Amino acid sequence: xxxxxxxxxxxxxxxxxxxxxxxxxxxxxxxxxxxxxxxxxxxxxxxxxxxxxxxxxxxxxxxxxxxxxxxxxxxxxxxxxxxxxxxxxxxxxxxxxxxxxxxxxxxxxxxxxxxxxxxxxxxxxxxxxxxxxxxxxxxxxxxxxxxxxxxxxxxxxxxxxxxxxxxxxxxxxxxxxxxxxxxxxxxxxxxxxxxxxxxxxxxxxxxxxxxxxxxxxxxxxxxxxxxxxxxxxxxxxxxxxxxxxxxxxxxxxxxxxxxxxxxxxxxxxxxxxxxxxxxxxxxxxxxxxxxxxxxxxxxxxx
Numbered sequence: 001x002x003x004x005x006x007x008x009x010x011x012x013x014x015x016x017x018x019x020x021x022x023x024x025x026x027x028x029x030x031x032x033x034x035x036x037x038x039x040x041x042x043x044x045x046x047x048x049x050x051x052x053x054x055x056x057x058x059x060x061x062x063x064x065x066x067x068x069x070x071x072x073x074x075x076x077x078x079x080x081x082x083x084x085x086x087x088x089x090x091x092x093x094x095x096x097x098x099x100x101x102x103x104x105x106x107x108x109x110x111x112x113x114x115x116x117x118x119x120x121x122x123x124x125x126x127x128x129x130x131x132x133x134x135x136x137x138x139x140x141x142x143x144x145x146x147x148x149x150x151x152x153x154x155x156x157x158x159x160x161x162x163x164x165x166x167x168x169x170x171x172x173x174x175x176x177x178x179x180x181x182x183x184x185x186x187x188x189x190x191x192x193x194x195x196x197x198x199x200x201x202x203x204x205x206x207x208x209x210x211x212x213x214x215x216x217x218x219x220x221x222x223x224x225x226x227x228x229x230x231x232x233x234x235x236x237x238x239x240x241x242x243x244x245x246x247x248x249x250x251x252x253x254x255x256x257x258x259x260x261x262x263x264x265x266x267x268x269x270x271x272x273x274x275x276x277x278x279x280x281x282x283x284x285x286x287x288x289x290x291x292x293x294x295x296x297x298x299x300x301x302x
Contacts, residue, residue: 007041021298
C-alpha cells in the first residue's frame with residue numbers, strides 16, 4: 001500500500017527575530033487545466049483529507065436524491081461548523097424535513113467549537129453534524145437503514161466513496177474511521193486538488209461560496225478565505241489539511257504534517273500567489289504573542 005512519506009519545511013516560527021521551529025508539510029498547486037504549477041513534499045502519496053472531502057460527499061448525496069437543494073442547506077451539509085446558533089438551528093431543520101431528530105445522529109457527543117462553549121456535550125454540537133444530517137436524509141429517501149448509516153459497508157458510504165474516487169481521479173488507498181464516526185478515506189493531495197478543481201464549478205461549490213459562514217464559522221479560515229477571494233471554494237480538514245479552487249484559475253491542496261492550523265494560512269496565501277492572486281487576510285496569519293502583544297509570526301518558506 002502506498003503511504004504518505006511526509007513533507008518538507010513549509011513554514012518557520014519566528015519569535016522576536018529568532019526562529020524557534022518549523023512546520024513541515026506538503027502542498028500542490030494546479031492550473032485551470034489541471035497541470036501542476038508547483039509542489040513541495042509528497043503530493044502523490046495518500047493522505048486522509050478528512051473534512052476536505054465533504055464537498056464530494058455532498059455531491060454524492062445529491063445524486064442519491066438528497067431532499068434539499070437549498071444552498072444554505074448544502075453549505076451546512078458540507079461544513080465543519082462551529083456550533084453557532086445558526087448552525088444548530090439548520091441542522092435541526094434538516095433532520096425535521098426527514099422526520100428525524102437529534103436522537104438519530106450518530107455523531108459522538110462533543111463540545112461546541114464556538115464560544116462560550118458551555119458545559120454540555122451533545123451529538124449536534126459535533127462539527128460534522130450537518131454532514132450526518134444530510135446522510136440521514138439521504139438514507140430516508142433511499143429507504144436505507146439509518147441506525148448504521150456511518151458503516152463503511154453501508155450502501156450510502158459505498159456510494160459516497162465512489163464519488164470521492166470519481167472526483168479525485170484515483171482509487172481510495174485506505175479507509176479508516178473519522179472523528180465523527182463516518183469513514184475517513186485516503187487519496188493523494190494531487191487527487192484532492194484535482195477533485196476541488198472539478199467540483200469548483202458545480203452547485204455544491206456555489207452554495208459554499210454563498211454561505212461561507214455556514215461552511216465553518218464566522219471569521220474562521222474558510223469563511224475568511226472565501227469572502228476575501230471572489231469565486232474561490234475552500235474547505236479545511238483535520239490534521240493540517242486545506243483545499244481550495246477557483247473555476248478557470250486553478251486549485252490548491254496542502255497538508256501540514258504536525259496537524260497545526262496556524263501554518264495553513266501563510267502557506268495558503270503563498271500558494272494563491274502562484275495562481276496570480278494577491279490576498280491580504282490578517283486573520284489567516286495570527287501573530288505569536290509575548291506579554292499579550294505581537295512579537296513574531298509564522299512565515300511561509302515556500
